[in-house]
Structure formats: structure tokens, C-alpha cells
Amino acid sequence: MKKELGTFLLLVLLCALVPVVEKLLGQESRFLSVTNLQNMARLIGMYGIFSIGLGLVIITGGIDLSVGSVFALLGVVMSMMLTEWGWPSALAVLATIGLATGLGALHGLLITKVRVQPFIVTLCGLLFYRGLARFVSSDETKGFGAAAGFETLRNVATGSLFGIPTPFVLLVIISVIMWVVLHRSVYGRYLFAVGRNETAARYSGINSQKMVASAYIVLGVLVGIAGIVFAFYTNSISPSSHGNSFELYGIAAAVLGGCSLRGGEGSIIGILIGAALLQVLQNLVNLLGIPSSLNFAVLGAVILAGVIADQIFQRRPARVKPA
Amino acid sequence: MAPILQMRSIEKRFPGVHALKGVSLEVSKGEVVALLGENGAGKSTLMKVLGGVHQPDSGEVLIDGAPAVIRGVSDATKYGVAFIHQELNVLDNLDVAANVYLGREPVRGGPLRLVDRAKMEEETKTHLARLGLRIAPDTPLARLSIAQQQMVEIAKALSLNARILIMDEPTSSLTLTETERLLEVVKDLRAHGVAVIYISHRLGEVKEIADRAVVLRDGANAGQLAREEITHDQMVRMMVGRDIDSFYQQPVGEKRPRYFEVESLRTARYPNQQVKFDVGRGEILGLAGLVGAGRSEAAQAIFGVDAAVESRLMLDSRPLQIRSSQDAIRYGVYLVPEDRRTAGLIVDMPIRENVTLPALERYAPAGLISFEKEKQGAAEVCKRLNVKAPTVETRAANLSGGNQQKVVLAKWLALEPKVLIFDEPTRGIDVGAKAEIYELMRKLAEAGVAIIMISSDMEEVINVSDRVAVMHEGRVTGVLTREETTEENIMRLAVGGQS
Numbered sequence: 001m002k003k004e005l006g007t008f009l010l011l012v013l014l015c016a017l018v019p020v021v022e023k024l025l026g027q028e029s030r031f032l033s034v035t036n037l038q039n040m041a042r043l044i045g046m047y048g049i050f051s052i053g054l055g056l057v058i059i060t061g062g063i064d065l066s067v068g069s070v071f072a073l074l075g076v077v078m079s080m081m082l083t084e085w086g087w088p089s090a091l092a093v094l095a096t097i098g099l100a101t102g103l104g105a106l107h108g109l110l111i112t113k114v115r116v117q118p119f120i121v122t123l124c125g126l127l128f129y130r131g132l133a134r135f136v137s138s139d140e141t142k143g144f145g146a147a148a149g150f151e152t153l154r155n156v157a158t159g160s161l162f163g164i165p166t167p168f169v170l171l172v173i174i175s176v177i178m179w180v181v182l183h184r185s186v187y188g189r190y191l192f193a194v195g196r197n198e199t200a201a202r203y204s205g206i207n208s209q210k211m212v213a214s215a216y217i218v219l220g221v222l223v224g225i226a227g228i229v230f231a232f233y234t235n236s237i238s239p240s241s242h243g244n245s246f247e248l249y250g251i252a253a254a255v256l257g258g259c260s261l262r263g264g265e266g267s268i269i270g271i272l273i274g275a276a277l278l279q280v281l282q283n284l285v286n287l288l289g290i291p292s293s294l295n296f297a298v299l300g301a302v303i304l305a306g307v308i309a310d311q312i313f314q315r316r317p318a319r320v321k322p323a
Numbered sequence: 324m325a326p327i328l329q330m331r332s333i334e335k336r337f338p339g340v341h342a343l344k345g346v347s348l349e350v351s352k353g354e355v356v357a358l359l360g361e362n363g364a365g366k367s368t369l370m371k372v373l374g375g376v377h378q379p380d381s382g383e384v385l386i387d388g389a390p391a392v393i394r395g396v397s398d399a400t401k402y403g404v405a406f407i408h409q410e411l412n413v414l415d416n417l418d419v420a421a422n423v424y425l426g427r428e429p430v431r432g433g434p435l436r437l438v439d440r441a442k443m444e445e446e447t448k449t450h451l452a453r454l455g456l457r458i459a460p461d462t463p464l465a466r467l468s469i470a471q472q473q474m475v476e477i478a479k480a481l482s483l484n485a486r487i488l489i490m491d492e493p494t495s496s497l498t499l500t501e502t503e504r505l506l507e508v509v510k511d512l513r514a515h516g517v518a519v520i521y522i523s524h525r526l527g528e529v530k531e532i533a534d535r536a537v538v539l540r541d542g543a544n545a546g547q548l549a550r551e552e553i554t555h556d557q558m559v560r561m562m563v564g565r566d567i568d569s570f571y572q573q574p575v576g577e578k579r580p581r582y583f584e585v586e587s588l589r590t591a592r593y594p595n596q597q598v599k600f601d602v603g604r605g606e607i608l609g610l611a612g613l614v615g616a617g618r619s620e621a622a623q624a625i626f627g628v629d630a631a632v633e634s635r636l637m638l639d640s641r642p643l644q645i646r647s648s649q650d651a652i653r654y655g656v657y658l659v660p661e662d663r664r665t666a667g668l669i670v671d672m673p674i675r676e677n678v679t680l681p682a683l684e685r686y687a688p689a690g691l692i693s694f695e696k697e698k699q700g701a702a703e704v705c706k707r708l709n710v711k712a713p714t715v716e717t718r719a720a721n722l723s724g725g726n727q728q729k730v731v732l733a734k735w736l737a738l739e740p741k742v743l744i745f746d747e748p749t750r751g752i753d754v755g756a757k758a759e760i761y762e763l764m765r766k767l768a769e770a771g772v773a774i775i776m777i778s779s780d781m782e783e784v785i786n787v788s789d790r791v792a793v794m795h796e797g798r799v800t801g802v803l804t805r806e807e808t809t810e811e812n813i814m815r816l817a818v819g820g821q822s
Contacts, residue, residue: 184691186683193680197669202628203660204680204734205652264671 003258004270006310008301011277018284019272027119030287040283045167046233048275050226052131052178053219054250055271059182059195060215061263062111062118066103066125067223067250071243072133074100074227079142079237082150089153104220108213123189126247128235133239133258141238157232167229171272179268191215196264231288253278260308277306325388326351327518328487333382335368342368344410344543345382350487355509355552357533358522361499361562361753365542368520370489371489373520374406375399391607409492409751413464413472420447420460423479450478454508460689468615470501473774477508488512491522495751498613498779499814504520508534523547524753526555527782538562562754571758571786572765573807579789582639583656583742589632590620593797597633600792601800602773604740607764609788610777611813617797619661622744624660626649638741652681655741659731659748661777663724667731670720674712677719678733683738704733709759725756732763743767744775749783761787781810795819 018031018265030036050067057064065168078096081087087095103125110121147154182188193201194208231237255261256277257270281302285295335343343365343420350356365667371377373384373691375393384391386402393399398727399406420443429439429446436490444460451458453665464472473493481487490509494502509532511517521528529536536553538545538561545561582604589598591820598621602608610618624631627645629675636643638654651658660666668677678701679686686697701715708729712722719730728748735743745764764787768774778784784791793816801816 180691186687186690186692189676189680189683189692193669193676195673197665199666200669201680202648202656203626203666205648207647207649208681310394 003265004267007256007258007270007273007277007306010306010309011273011280014277014280019173021288025288025303027287028080029082031283034163036283038160038163040062040279041168042165042178042233042291043279044168044276045165045171046226047171047246047253047279048171048272048284049167049174049220049229050223050246050269051250051253051271051275052174053222054247055254055266055268056178056182056191056215057118057219058251058254058259058261059191059263059266060212061195061198062212062215063122063251063261064107064125064216064219065119065122065247066107066129066245067219068243068245069070069126069129069133070100070103070223071227071246072237073129073136074224075231075234075237075242075274076133076137076239078228078231079144079227080136082147082153083142083145086149089150092150093153093228096228097221097239100224100227101217101220103212103289104216104218104223107220108216111216112209112213114221122247133242137237137239139239141236143236154232157229167226167233170225170229174225175268175272176257187211187214192264194263249275249278250297256303256306263270277302327387328377329385329388330373331368331383331385333369333372333384334380335372335377336380342542343372343379344541345538346542348520348537348543350520352486352518353513353516354534355513355519355521355532357529357536358376358520358539359529359536359540359544359558359562361755364539364545364562366539367491368542369539370406370520370522373404373487373489373490375404391522399508400483403484403486405480405483405488407473407476407480407488407490407493411469411472411494412478412812413475415472415586418461418463419451419458419475419478421452422464422475423447423460423482425479446482447478450481450523451475451792453481453511454478455504468501470497470504470614472583473497473505474508485517487518487520489520489522492524492527492751493521494523494528498615499781499817500613502528521653524749524751524757525780525782526558527556529553540564556716559754566771572761574787574789577789579606581637582606583775584637585621585625586635586637588621588624588634588636590617590624591632592620593617594632596797598794598797598799600802602775604771604773605768606789607768607774607776607787608795609784609791610775611779611781611784611791611809612794612817614779615796616794616817618794619746620797622746622775622777623660625651625744626656628658632708652738656744657735657738657740657742658744659735659746660726661727661746661750663727663731668719668727669672670727671718673718674710674722675715677730678704678715678737681734682738700737701733704737705730708733708736708763723753723756725752725759728752728756728760729763733761736767740772741765742773742775744777746777748776749780754766765792781813784808784813785810793817 010267018030022029022031031257054064074096078092081092081095110116111118143156144154159166190211193206194211198208253274254266254271259266276314283298293302328350330348332345332347333343334345346365348367348563358366368377374378374397375395384393391402424443429442430436431439447460448684454477458471494505497505498529512519521533532555534550536548536558538547540562549559581601584601585598587599589597612618623629624634627650628645633788634645635646643654652712664670675697679697686700700717705715710729712726719727749760764774776787785808789805791808791813792799793801794812795817800819805814
């Protein structure tokens with residue numbers, strides 16, 4: 001809990017500060033307007049869903065760099081399934097999630113059975129899926145047009161439930177499930193154990209390969225869900241740029257939320273706070289008239305500051321071991 | 324002889340701990356002084372003061388009769404103090420010469436500061452020769468045995484012209500012959516006038532090598548023993564401050580029916596050799612041999628953490644199919660691994676999570692963990708094993724070696740073991756905790772568990788085992804009954820002779 005506190009305070013501080021700054025600038029507060037909050041919730045939902053999956057992978061001591069390219073591939077393929085091949089919505093959704101899950105399983109297999117490092121496996125994935133997306137779409141931007149025949153699917157994906165955007169609702173449901181899985185179930189404890197010390201976990205009778213592979217599969221499922229929502233959100237999928245560097249947002253959210261890249265540390269709540277913080281920052285750049293070219297610079301600086309602050313607060317007095 | 328080193332009334336306090344309460348130590352040229360004491364007695368702290376890692380709060384250090392100020396490792400080196408740590412401090416991605424001269428490589432080429440390989444190798448060769456070591460200076464460290472790596476560290480100390488050599492548990496990962504070799508080296512250093520401070524829990528070695536033994540207890544001098552006074556009982560009494568009436572549980576050595584049988588086991592390390600032995604219910608079988616004899620590999624293959632080339636095992640006349648540690652655990656076959664900190668425990672996790680890890684389902688009705696149940700279960704075993712820790716939420720990393728070992732044991736005790744394999748169960752553990760571990764092993768045996776104890780500590784093998792199986796290069800060269808178990812017999816089999 002202590003580890004998420006710093007990021008949480010930063011989030012609260014930003015949310016409290018933005019309206020004040022807006023007032024000082026003589027603007028009307030757009031930050032707290034319903035439209036802005038809804039839009040932010042939608043983005044937090046989409047980013048949060050796959051950030052949780054990335055968090056899981058990071059807890060096992062792994063990484064996934066291919067998420068953004070997978071988004072492009074999923075978006076292109078789903079658009080083709082719905083608009084060109086005339087697949088029914090349900091089938092297209094299942095196939096898209098299935099494709100993402102399959103890629104996750106492939107990564108898991110390569111990492112655990114062939115023993116290629118996660119960084120390498122998913123770096124190759126990043127290149128490969130991007131290229132594949134551009135190839136299958138003949139490098140043409142894909143979209144959903146008028147969504148003829150799958151209006152319901154689009155309305156659900158881009159719509160709201162009692163004023164709350166669907167992606168955020170999905171995020172809440174997924175978070176609750178994943179919180180129980182990670183922090184209360186045997187599976188979750190095993191995941192932390194494998195991330196902390198794979199050897200000792202194996203010596204305690206845990207099938208560590210299965211645990212690691214499963215984390216990539218869960219990430220695949222979540223990327224599939226987020227990918228569908230995201231494709232409908234943009235409604236225009238340019239295979240060369242769709243989802244670009246999204247994996248970095250996910251990794252940043254997980255790290256801000258207290259996941260250690262060495263593995264074995266992290267929490268669902270932390271990842272959620274991290275994901276929210278990133279979106280609030282983005283929003284702030286837009287609202288406060290900061291040049292959008294500075295967008296990444298602001299993100300980078302805040303993440304670095306957050307991690308450094310965390311290091312300083314976390315640094316316990318050196319343990320004294322007499323003997 | 325004038326003492327080369329005098330440490331007088333050294334005081335050192337850490338937050339919450341009074342680690343050294345006016346400790347004094349003197350060592351002369353060409354003298355081997357054994358520094359004894361239980362874990363926590365202050366040996367390491369005292370040596371860290373000498374090595375410049377800690378500054379004393381008060382007291383003085385004199386070298387050659389003159390006050391010495393040691394503010395860091397480089398100061399210590401200047402005074403000729405060299406430290407051989409219990410954990411190896413070598414870089415196994417470099418070769419021997421690079422390790423010996425790490426940080427002070429001879430250079431040539433003026434401002435270019437190129438490493439003078441030729442000179443480095445030449446000088447390394449001289450130091451290695453002095454230790455009777457025939458290794459090429461360009462051999463990668465990774466290819467050497469632990470013992471050889473240790474010798475490289477000693478060579479490094481020699482190259483520093485060490486006059487005072489501190490050796491902290493140098494033999495804890497060495498086998499008998501390697502230990503013998505090391506002790507020869509120490510004797511040779513003594514003959515050359517080096518003052519040696521020798522820390523060891525292996526009292527047999529101390530008896531053999533020490534000219535004098537200085538005993539610490541609770542951060543103070545507990546007394547010292549002259550060469551002729553050094554006996555096992557004297558040392559133990561002084562270390563713990565009382566008699567340990569039955570340090571070793573008396574082995575029984577009676578014939579027992581076969582219970583756990585290794586009919587044929589071939590490991591990846593020795594695919595062409597067959598391991599064969601059996602253990603009776605209630606029996607402690609010692610597994611002796613040199614490092615590299617394949618004992619740990621056999622244990623890991625039995626437990627399923629390493630793939631075996633062939634594994635035919637029988638428990639109570641029924642064949643076992645063990646392909647993974649999950650299988651082994653299902654059958655009640657457990658391993659207490661050699662390396663507690665990396666394989667036995669997840670040191671960053673609390674005791675509770677470590678203890679419950681192999682049997683987590685028991686604490687998780689319907690798949691969800693009940694922290695209450697976990698806490699209770701963990702506290703219960705810890706109490707049974709006398710684990711000394713504030714609470715079960717204490718991180719395993721903060722426990723002493725002995726208590727860590729008990730936590731590893733606690734993992735398995737909750738699961739009613741049928742066969743328990745201990746790999747070097749008391750390595751680096753102090754005398755008091757050692758006695759407790761032996762007692763536990765005997766109790767488990769009496770409760771009907773078949774116990775296999777891999778040990779490189781000859782004294783331990785002889786005094787704890789009901790029978791001893793000896794391995795050499797991947798196969799069992801002989802099994803000794805209680806009556807046949809002698810140091811000579813074990814050694815003969817360990818080097819490949821026949822019984």
C-alpha cells in the first residue's frame with residue numbers, strides 16, 4: 001500500500017491543481033466538465049485494461065513490447081472481418097480476442113520453452129505484427145464506415161452505461177476480478193513467488209513455466225478486449241501508426257504503480273493509479289495549452305520524477321546485520 | 324614474538340544492537356588464531372572493523388605496535404590486511420588473472436593504460452604455484468570448482484602481500500580433500516610468517532589448524548584456549564556458555580527394511596553412471612563424497628527440479644513417476660536444498676508466505692487464500708521448530724542462517740514428509756542451531772520418515788548417519804554400516820576406491 005501512496009498523492013494533487021491553474025489563466029474549468037471527465041474515463045478504461053495485463057507480466061519479471069503493434073493488427077483484422085468479410089459481430093469479437101490470446105500464448109511458449117528473453121521475443125513481435133498489419137491491409141487505413149450490420153457492437157464499444165463510458169465499466173469489472181486473482185488467489189501468490197525467485201518457487205513445487213506463460217496469455221486476453229474498444233474509439237485504423245508505443249504507456253503505468261521491472265512486486269490498485277495518472281497528465285497538457293509537441297517530454301519527466309520520488313521514500317535505513 | 328595485530332577494547336553499537344562490548348584480540352606473526360562464536364557473537368563485526376568496513380565507536384587497533392586508522396578497504400590493504408569472505412567474491416565471467424588483479428591491473432603503453440596481460444599472467448602464475456595450484460591464468464573462473472575459485476581468492480590475497488589474512492568460513496563449501504588442501508595452504512602461509520585469523524563453525528578443522536582459539540559470546544570475549552586445550556567440548560562450552568550434553572543425537576544403525584529405493588538414477592551431469600541406494604523408514608542415510616561427485620544433482624533429479632536421464636524410484640514397493648517437483652511433493656518426497664537463500668526460500672517474502680507456499684491450497688478454501696488460516700498454520704510450525712523471529716510476517720531475509728533453515732524445514736513438515744532429502748543442512752549455521760537441526764532430523768526419523776543427508780562435513784556424516792552411502796563421479800561406490808563408518812573408509816570410497 002505504501003508504495004502506491006506517492007503516485008496516488010501525485011494524482012490527487014494534479015486533479016486538485018488543474019482547476020486552480022485554469023482559474024488563474026482565466027479559463028473556465030474544462031477539466032471538471034462532464035464531457036472532459038467522461039472522455040478521460042474512457043481513455044483510462046482503455047489504457048487501464050491492458051496496463052493490468054502488462055503489470056501481471058512485469059510481476060513475473062517479464063516484459064511485453066509488442067502490445068502497440070498487436071493493437072494495429074487486431075484493429076485491421078477486425079475491421080476486415082466486419083466490413084469486408086461480413087462476419088457476425090460476436091464471431092469477430094471472439095476471433096479478435098482469440099487472436100490476441102493466441103499471440104500471448106505464443107510469446108509465453110517462446111519465453112518458457114524455447115527460453116528466449118521476453119524483451120527479445122516481444123521486440124520481434126513489435127516489428128513483426130506491425131509489418132503484418134500493414135501487409136494484410138495493403139497499408140491502407142481501415143475503418144468501420146457506417147457500421148452497417150454491427151451497429152450494436154459499435155454502440156456498446158463507444159457508448160456509455162448510465163453516463164459511464166463502456167471502457168471504464170469494463171475496467172472496473174476486470175480490475176475487481178484481477179484484484180481477487182492477484183491478491184487473494186493461490187494463482188496470484190504463485191505469480192509473485194515466481195517473479196521474486198523462480199528457483200525457490202520451483203523448489204516449492206510451483207510450475208513456474210506454466211505461471212509465466214499464463215501471464216502472457218492473460219495479457220493477450222486483455223489486449224484483445226482493449227484492442228476492440230480502441231479500434232472503435234479511433235474508428236480509423238492506420239496500420240502504420242495505430243497503437244504506436246502503447247506498450248510504453250502500459251509499462252509506465254505499471255512502474256508508476258509500484259511494479260518492479262525485476263519482478264515480484266506490484267498491485268492492481270497501483271497499476272490503476274498509474275494508468276489514471278498518465279491520462280490526467282495527457283489531459284492537462286491539452287487543457288493548459290502546453291504545446292502538444294511537449295506531450296512526451298512532460299510524460300517522461302513526470303514518470304522519472306515519480307520513480308525517483310518513490311526511490312527516495314522507499315529507501316529504508318540500511319539494515320544492520322550484526323554478527 | 325611481538326604481536327603484529329592488537330585490537331583493544333573495541334566497542335561498536337548499531338541502532339538497537341550492542342554488537343561489540345570491548346572485544347580484544349591479538350595475533351602474532353606466523354600464528355593461526357581461530358575466532359569462534361555462535362552467529363551473532365560479533366565475529367564478523369570485529370573482522371569488519373579490521374577490514375575497514377565498520378569504524379569502531381571506541382577502542383584501538385594497533386598494527387606492528389603502532390595505532391592504525393582503517394577507514395576503508397584500501398586502508399586495510401595498505402596495512403596488509405586481506406579478507407577472504409565466506410561468500411566468494413570472484414567474477415566468474417573473467418579469467419583467473421583478471422580476478423587476481425581486479426582493480427589494480429598492471430598497465431603499459433603510458434597514457435593509453437593498456438592492460439599488461441603478459442605481466443599479469445606471469446605474476447598470477449607465481450602466486451598460483453605457491454598455492455600448489457596448476458591452473459592456467461587465462462582459465463575462465465566459471466570453469467573452476469568452488470574450491471579452486473576459493474584458492475584464486477587466496478592467490479589474490481597473496482598478491483597483495485597480505486600479512487594478516489582473515490578467513491571467514493573458508494571451507495563451508497569445500498569437500499574433505501579440498502579442505503585438507505586448504506589447511507595445508509594455511510599451514511604454509513603460517514610458516515611464511517603470515518598471521519591468520521580463521522573463522523569456522525567446523526570444530527574439527529579448528530582443532531587441526533589453530534595455534535590458539537579466541538571465543539566470543541554476545542559481543543564480548545568469552546575466553547581463549549591454548550593449542551593443547553582445544554577440544555570439541557571446551558570450544559562448544561565456551562561458545563554457548565553451557566554444556567551441550569548431547570550435541571549429536573546417537574545414531575541407531577540398526578537394519579531396517581527398504582522403504583525408499585533409488586533403483587537406477589542417471590543425471591544429466593553423469594548420464595552414463597547409475598546411482599543406486601536405498602533408505603529405510605526411520606533411517607538417516609548420510610550421502611558423502613567430494614564436491615562434484617553428483618550428490619546434489621542426484622537429489623535434484625529425485626526431487627524433479629532437474630530432468631533425469633533415467634529415474635526409477637520405489638517408495639514402499641510402489642514405483643514413483645517423478646517428472647517435476649509437483650510430482651515429488653505429491654508423493655511426499657521433499658528436498659531441503661543446499662542453497663537456502665536462492666532455492667530454499669524466497670527471502671523477500673515473509674516467513675508466513677514461505678511456509679505455506681508448497682501447500683497453499685490447504686489455506687485457500689475455494690481457491691481464495693485465508694490469511695488467518697495461513698498465519699495460524701505458519702505460527703504453529705514455527706513454534707514447533709523454535710524459529711526465532713518477532714512474528715511470522717518477518718521477512719525471511721532478516722533471519723539468521725539457522726532460523727532460515729528451520730523455515731525451509733517448516734515448509735515440508737506441514738506436508739507430512741515420507742522421504743526428506745537434506746542437502747548440506749547445517750552449512751554456515753551456528754553450533755546451537757546445528758544441534759537443534761540434528762535433533763529435528765532424528766525426531767523426524769523416529770516418526771518414520773526416511774532421511775537422506777548430503778553432507779561434506781565429515782564429523783557430521785559420521786555422527787549423524789545410521790548408514791553412509793559414498794558417491795564418486797556420479798555413482799555410489801559403497802555403502803557403510805554404522806560399524807564400518809570411519810573417516811578412512813569414507814575417504815577411500817570418495818576417491819573411487821572399493822569397499
